[in-house]
Amino acid sequence: MKDVRERLEDLVADIPDRMVPDIAAARSLGDRRRRVRRVAVVGAAGAVAALALVATSFVSLPRETEPTDNNSGEGVGGYPLRVEEPLWPRSLPEASGPLAGLIEVGEREWMGFTDGGDVHRLDFVNSRSGNYPSLSPDGTHVAYVDDDYLVAVRDLVSGDVVRFPNVSGGQEVGGATLFWTAQSPAAWSPDGTRLLVSGGDLGDGPARTVMLGTDGSAIPVRYGDNPAGWLDDDRAILVSDNGAELRTIDREGDLVDGVVLRGLDRGGALNQFSPLVSVDGDTLLLSRIDDHYVAETERWDLATGRRLEGSATTRNVNTWCPSSITPSTITFSTRPSGDALHVEVMGGGTLVVVDPSLEPSCVMLASDALTAGPRPSLVDRLLDGVGLGSSSTPDLRDNWIAWHWREVALSVLAVSLWWLRRRLRRSTADD
Amino acid sequence: VEDFDSWAVARTASLARTAFLLTADIHLAEDLLQETLIRVAQRWPQLRRRGTPDAWARRTMHHLAIDRWRRRKARPEELPTSVFPEAGARDEAEQAVGRIVLRDALRQLTPRQRAMVSLRFYDDLTEAQAAAVLGCSVSTVKSETRRALQRLRELVPDAVASFQESR
Numbered sequence: 274m275k276d277v278r279e280r281l282e283d284l285v286a287d288i289p290d291r292m293v294p295d296i297a298a299a300r301s302l303g304d305r306r307r308r309v310r311r312v313a314v315v316g317a318a319g320a321v322a323a324l325a326l327v328a329t330s331f332v333s334l335p336r337e338t339e340p341t342d343n344n345s346g347e348g349v350g351g352y353p354l355r356v357e358e359p360l361w362p363r364s365l366p367e368a369s370g371p372l373a374g375l376i377e378v379g380e381r382e383w384m385g386f387t388d389g390g391d392v393h394r395l396d397f398v399n400s401r402s403g404n405y406p407s408l409s410p411d412g413t414h415v416a417y418v419d420d421d422y423l424v425a426v427r428d429l430v431s432g433d434v435v436r437f438p439n440v441s442g443g444q445e446v447g448g449a450t451l452f453w454t455a456q457s458p459a460a461w462s463p464d465g466t467r468l469l470v471s472g473g474d475l476g477d478g479p480a481r482t483v484m485l486g487t488d489g490s491a492i493p494v495r496y497g498d499n500p501a502g503w504l505d506d507d508r509a510i511l512v513s514d515n516g517a518e519l520r521t522i523d524r525e526g527d528l529v530d531g532v533v534l535r536g537l538d539r540g541g542a543l544n545q546f547s548p549l550v551s552v553d554g555d556t557l558l559l560s561r562i563d564d565h566y567v568a569e570t571e572r573w574d575l576a577t578g579r580r581l582e583g584s585a586t587t588r589n590v591n592t593w594c595p596s597s598i599t600p601s602t603i604t605f606s607t608r609p610s611g612d613a614l615h616v617e618v619m620g621g622g623t624l625v626v627v628d629p630s631l632e633p634s635c636v637m638l639a640s641d642a643l644t645a646g647p648r649p650s651l652v653d654r655l656l657d658g659v660g661l662g663s664s665s666t667p668d669l670r671d672n673w674i675a676w677h678w679r680e681v682a683l684s685v686l687a688v689s690l691w692w693l694r695r696r697l698r699r700s701t702a703d704d
Numbered sequence: 705v706e707d708f709d710s711w712a713v714a715r716t717a718s719l720a721r722t723a724f725l726l727t728a729d730i731h732l733a734e735d736l737l738q739e740t741l742i743r744v745a746q747r748w749p750q751l752r753r754r755g756t757p758d759a760w761a762r763r764t765m766h767h768l769a770i771d772r773w774r775r776r777k778a779r780p781e782e783l784p785t786s787v788f789p790e791a792g793a794r795d796e797a798e799q800a801v802g803r804i805v806l807r808d809a810l811r812q813l814t815p816r817q818r819a820m821v822s823l824r825f826y827d828d829l830t831e832a833q834a835a836a837v838l839g840c841s842v843s844t845v846k847s848e849t850r851r852a853l854q855r856l857r858e859l860v861p862d863a864v865a866s867f868q869e870s871r
Contacts, residue, residue, distance in 0.1 A: 280806060285720075285724050285725060288721050289716065289721065292723075292737060296708075296709055296712040296713065299738060299744075300708050300712075302746075304745065
């Protein structure tokens with residue numbers, strides 16, 4: 274009996290004589306498959322590179338049409354967790370749609386950002402005037418001083434601009450009789466049709482505040498010194514210079530009511546942009562900032578003038594920045610560490626982080642954006658996924674890699690392409 | 705360093721025998737051999753640099769044989785005929801019958817079992833080497849080989865009575 278090997282050898286003994294493969298055809302077809310494979314690999318790498326660039330551009334480039342998902346003109350739908358410097362900054366389109374916030378960058382340049390985090394230059398704002406532009410609660414209107422040093426309000430949804438020929442940014446220009454004081458607060462009515470600004474008569478008139486309407490009206494107001502905010506669509510709060518007396522005015526600028534704050538400590542300097550009325554119209558918030566950039570914020574009941582218990586401490590505050598208002602609190606522009614600018618709610622807690630590459634100094638958010646809450650982008654979710662996002666502890670949104678992921682991705686891609694090309698050359702040389 | 709053509713000429717006979725053992729069909733073996741040579745030619749620059757074209761070709765041939773069987777599972781089974789035109793006319797009758805019986809028995813094994821028989825009893829690989837070629841564990845090689853031999857004993861008891869499991 275033969276063993277297995279012998280029987281198998283016997284079975285295949287004459288196989289080579291009966292099988293004559295086409296070696297030349299095998300070589301030719303193998304070579305062709307190799308070339309096709311290389312082209313496919315390089316093509317796929319190129320496609321990935323193109324996709325990465327398109328995706329990056331899509332994330333960073335301002336869109337020419339509605340920059341937010343909310344294209345019905347109803348207002349902004351939230352705020353971004355991170356505001357990143359765009360690769361190719363562009364001007365805000367005329368009918369851009371609502372903005373979530375404004376940033377002061379560099380030397381008094383202003384930019385706006387959408388709830389999706391797209392950043393636009395606000396070229397229509399006169400950066401030399403020193404007046405801070407102001408965003409309406411729903412983010413659909415922005416008040417500013419234009420290149421003629423006149424105050425204007427732009428409808429960001431329609432692109433229409435209402436100019437106020439009799440209100441300047443503080444300069445004596447044209448027929449201006451009223452002015453809006455530089456670096457001073459502005460308070461929008463909840464319905465976004467009225468705007469109170471510090472200022473008054475250009476001459477020696479009695480007006481200390483001006484009420485602007487989006488219909489082009491400008492009413493000088495003689496009561497109070499600092500516009501603090503609005504109780505509702507029809508009543509605004511003005512605060513006396515010493516912060517002790519509140520006055521309520523109506524939409525025509527006429528005095529309606531007055532309240533004295535009880536238990537007010539007259540010592541210490543009020544924040545330049547304090548006081549502020551909370552969005553719900555119930556509370557007045559007064560902030561004092563000491564020499565160590567620590568803001569101490571106290572709350573007062575607007576109905577009774579009584580001080581409410583407790584106070585909130587916020588550190589590393591940029592003192593020259595307006596605050597933004599949420600339903601019951603206010604936010605500050607802070608710089609807790611490094612060069613990134615944070616928007617912190619009073620008492621601490623970062624809402625937004627701004628790319629240090631923008632050289633930001635102040636951030637102001639529309640109150641409706643703050644009320645609606647954060648809108649994490651795809652990048653935010655990816656950062657969260659790798660432990661660098663807002664839900665991580667500690668929050669590493671301003672980590673170096675978080676601001677330079679595009680450069681890192683492009684570098685990895687470039688190295689991959691270089692490696693593929695080197696390999697292709699080597700294979701070709703071998704052939 | 706030899707080129708692909710020289711390598712193919714030198715290895716064709718060995719690869720042809722293995723292909724036949726893996727398919728138990730001369731036409732399928734031809735296809736399998738040709739596809740294996742094409743795959744080797746496709747990767748020839750890398751294989752030549754690494755100096756492992758023989759091992760890679762053998763592994764690829766086994767994988768292709770198994771893949772082909774997987775692809776054909778949904779198709780109708782091939783029906784073995786009673787006529788074997790590929791049988792050599794010069795064989796003596798007894799030898800011819802013995803070959804036909806063995807080949808028929810091999811056909812009734814799974815491709816993986818045929819690969820085990822080929823690697824273990826024709827190429828004389830150890831269990832570990834066979835496992836490396838097929839990309840499976842040594843225990844799988846052992847169990848599949850045992851099943852293959854058991855099946856062969858059932859199909860051709862007289863011809864494979866001396867088949868030994870342990871080597």
